[in-house]
Amino acid sequence: xxxxKLVVAGRAYDSRLLVGTGKYRDFDETRxxxxxxxxxxxxxxxxxxxxxxxxxxxxxxxxxxxxxxTLLPNTAGCYNAQDAVRTLRLAxxxxxxxxxxxxxVLGDAESLYPNMPETLAAAKTLVSEGFQVMxxxxxxxxxxxxxxxxxxxxxxxxxxxxGSGMGIINPWNLQIIIDRVKVPVLVDAGIGTASDAAVAMExxxxxxxxxxxxxxxxxxxxxxxxxxxxxxxxxEAFLAGRMAKKPYQASASSPETGLIQKSA
Amino acid sequence: MPIRVTLNGEPREFPxxxxxxxxxDELDLASKRIAVERNGEIVPRSRLAEAAxxxxxxxxxxxxVGGG
Numbered sequence: 197x198x199x200x201k202l203v204v205a206g207r208a209y210d211s212r213l214l215v216g217t218g219k220y221r222d223f224d225e226t227r228x229x230x231x232x233x234x235x236x237x238x239x240x241x242x243x244x245x246x247x248x249x250x251x252x253x254x255x256x257x258x259x260x261x262x263x264x265x266t267l268l269p270n271t272a273g274c275y276n277a278q279d280a281v282r283t284l285r286l287a288x289x290x291x292x293x294x295x296x297x298x299x300x301v302l303g304d305a306e307s308l309y310p311n312m313p314e315t316l317a318a319a320k321t322l323v324s325e326g327f328q329v330m331x332x333x334x335x336x337x338x339x340x341x342x343x344x345x346x347x348x349x350x351x352x353x354x355x356x357x358x359g360s361g362m363g364i365i366n367p368w369n370l371q372i373i374i375d376r377v378k379v380p381v382l383v384d385a386g387i388g389t390a391s392d393a394a395v396a397m398e399x400x401x402x403x404x405x406x407x408x409x410x411x412x413x414x415x416x417x418x419x420x421x422x423x424x425x426x427x428x429x430x431x432e433a434f435l436a437g438r439m440a441k442k443p444y445q446a447s448a449s450s451p452e453t454g455l456i457q458k459s460a
Numbered sequence: 461m462p463i464r465v466t467l468n469g470e471p472r473e474f475p476x477x478x479x480x481x482x483x484x485d486e487l488d489l490a491s492k493r494i495a496v497e498r499n500g501e502i503v504p505r506s507r508l509a510e511a512a513x514x515x516x517x518x519x520x521x522x523x524x525v526g527g528g
Binding site for chain 1 (some may be wrong): 467468469472487489492494495496497500502504505515520521522523524525526527528
């Protein structure tokens with residue numbers, strides 16, 4: 197589908213798969229898995245530099261040059277709006293004024309479930325400072341709509357807990373969000389394998405963001421490719437429009453006339 | 461007069477006053493893609509050469525790392 201692009205904050209992307217860059221064995225594996233995934237938007241975290249031990253330490257941005265990828269700095273590890281805003285101001289400075297960011301404000305370290313009051317507060321501040329905010333959020337349709345109303349450029353409800361690989365726990369809530377929110381809806385977190393990504397896309401999600409499902413596969417490069425195909429297949433199925441389900445009602449695919457047996 | 465700062469959470473002392481550019485050179489980070497914050501405020505790259513490090517500053521130097 198040449199014209200079926202994901203448009204976020206006015207910019208069009210051919211790939212609807214967004215990937216994280218954490219948990220890989222090394223930068224070479226990161227690079228190869230992300231290339232195989234075809235992703236154009238990749239998330240990065242912002243952390244204190246390891247002062248003193250870094251003379252020739254390779255830099256992630258050498259592997260994922262901003263000229264080739266749209267970098268999406270995140271606020272992973274932030275538990276309040278203030279820390280998240282501070283982190284993204286640093287990210288904007290680091291990436292030469294880059295405005296597209298992934299906001300995630302976490303509620304607790306065990307569940308990594310989003311803290312929505314703090315997420316909404318941070319989104320408000322960030323939008324007022326000119327950031328283009330893609331917000332990780334719960335799958336509550338009302339809160340997702342509030343993020344849109346605050347000016348977020350995309351909402352990203354979780355499929356299930358970050359890094360859990362449990363897949364889509366509540367497709368019904370996702371469906372309500374997809375139906376009611378006008379900005380792109382991306383499933384972020386919880387995808388475990390290719391079928392999960394395909395289901396998200398078949399529901400009508402505009403994209404999928406994942407990290408662990410690729411990085412912690414036995415063969416991350418191969419899983420990167422699997423996810424690329426799954427997202428494409430799910431998107432195509434969504435656009436094609438699936439057949440109606442007919443519970444307990446078979447319908448033969450072959451003609452029921454012209455059979456060689458004698459009819460009684 | 462020595463300048464004492466907190467750099468990425470650790471105490472650090474410099475023998476004489478210096479600018480942020482000199483601090484970055486001193487830390488061997490001149491060629492690195494970094495961002496600098498002083499007392500919660502960004503020190504833009506364009507201002508590193510003129511901004512002076514002050515005694516007691518809390519300085520953060522950050523980079524991009526792998527993450528989801």
